[in-house]
Amino acid sequence: MSHNNKIKLYTFPPSLYASIPRLLIAEKNIQGVEYVTVDLSKAENFAPDYLKVNPNHTVPALEFTDERGSKSIEDDSIEVCKQLDKMSGEPQLYTSQNASSIDSYVKDMHDNADVGNPLFFTSRDESELAKKKDMIVPFLQGRVQGFETYSKQAPEHKQLYDSFLQSTNGMIAQYQGKADAKPMFETNAQMWSKAVRFLDKTEELLKQSKGDFIFGDYSLADVHLTAWLYRQNLVRGEENFQGRPTVKAYYERVSARPSFKATWP
Numbered sequence: 001m002s003h004n005n006k007i008k009l010y011t012f013p014p015s016l017y018a019s020i021p022r023l024l025i026a027e028k029n030i031q032g033v034e035y036v037t038v039d040l041s042k043a044e045n046f047a048p049d050y051l052k053v054n055p056n057h058t059v060p061a062l063e064f065t066d067e068r069g070s071k072s073i074e075d076d077s078i079e080v081c082k083q084l085d086k087m088s089g090e091p092q093l094y095t096s097q098n099a100s101s102i103d104s105y106v107k108d109m110h111d112n113a114d115v116g117n118p119l120f121f122t123s124r125d126e127s128e129l130a131k132k133k134d135m136i137v138p139f140l141q142g143r144v145q146g147f148e149t150y151s152k153q154a155p156e157h158k159q160l161y162d163s164f165l166q167s168t169n170g171m172i173a174q175y176q177g178k179a180d181a182k183p184m185f186e187t188n189a190q191m192w193s194k195a196v197r198f199l200d201k202t203e204e205l206l207k208q209s210k211g212d213f214i215f216g217d218y219s220l221a222d223v224h225l226t227a228w229l230y231r232q233n234l235v236r237g238e239e240n241f242q243g244r245p246t247v248k249a250y251y252e253r254v255s256a257r258p259s260f261k262a263t264w265p
């Protein structure tokens with residue numbers, strides 16, 4: 001790091017969005033970052049103390065000392081990555097030349113193709129539901145316990161906990177056959193169509209690229225895209241790549257980088 005700086009990254013190893021800065025840290029070999037695990041399977045991202053770090057109750061969050069010496073927090077992976085890129089040395093992966101292309105592509109991914117978590121937690125049909133049930137239900141039950149505990153500890157956040165309790169219990173009921181799962185299958189289908197649109201756009205951009213990466217040279221956009229594709233590959237495998245040979249070749253290329261193995265061992 002260029003200045004004497006204590007950097008803390010709040011993360012959860014299986015998290016999609018927290019893996020984006022972890023990939024960047026590996027890619028640029030940034031030293032001295034302290035990782036703090038926030039266990040989403042226990043709803044620790046809703047702990048009263050974590051709500052002070054990140055009121056949006058999400059990971060990642062980055063705590064660092066800014067140029068003026070005051071403690072700062074970035075609470076969104078897009079800003080976290082820009083900050084880490086700026087604080088670390090060459091190569092800069094976000095520059096005045098590529099900033100506007102990166103900004104609009106990454107914003108589209110985060111705003112309109114935020115499908116990795118919903119596709120992971122929902123199922124598309126009865127057969128996927130049966131397969132995933134024993135993995136998803138305990139995860140959701142762990143979160144229910146967290147919400148109940150925090151609700152007693154921090155009654156000032158009761159409304160927040162109650163609303164997540166309700167939606168989480170609703171999903172458990174669908175997995176356990178106690179509630180109609182059709183709405184879940186519909187959500188899953190909608191999410192997949194958003195993924196398809198973004199994959200098609202990515203195929204076109206990669207075809208037009210003058211280099212091996214989305215905007216030519218390796219950039220912050222590739223850090224986000226690699227993590228997004230890693231999750232897509234986990235939830236839908238080859239379906240993502242059918243009819244998209246350029247995305248497939250790209251994914252093979254980025255997954256061969258040492259940073260990939262360091263992030264998803």
Ligand SMILES: N[C@@H](CCC(=O)N[C@@H](CS)C(=O)NCC(=O)O)C(=O)O
Pocket residue numbers: 015016017018040045057058059060075076077078110117
């Ligand atoms: N826009 C945020 C999204 C972060 C996000 O949604 N993170 C997920 C984990 S991948 C999370 O913390 N979810 C909260 C939860 O599971 O309760 C970002 O890019 O950092």
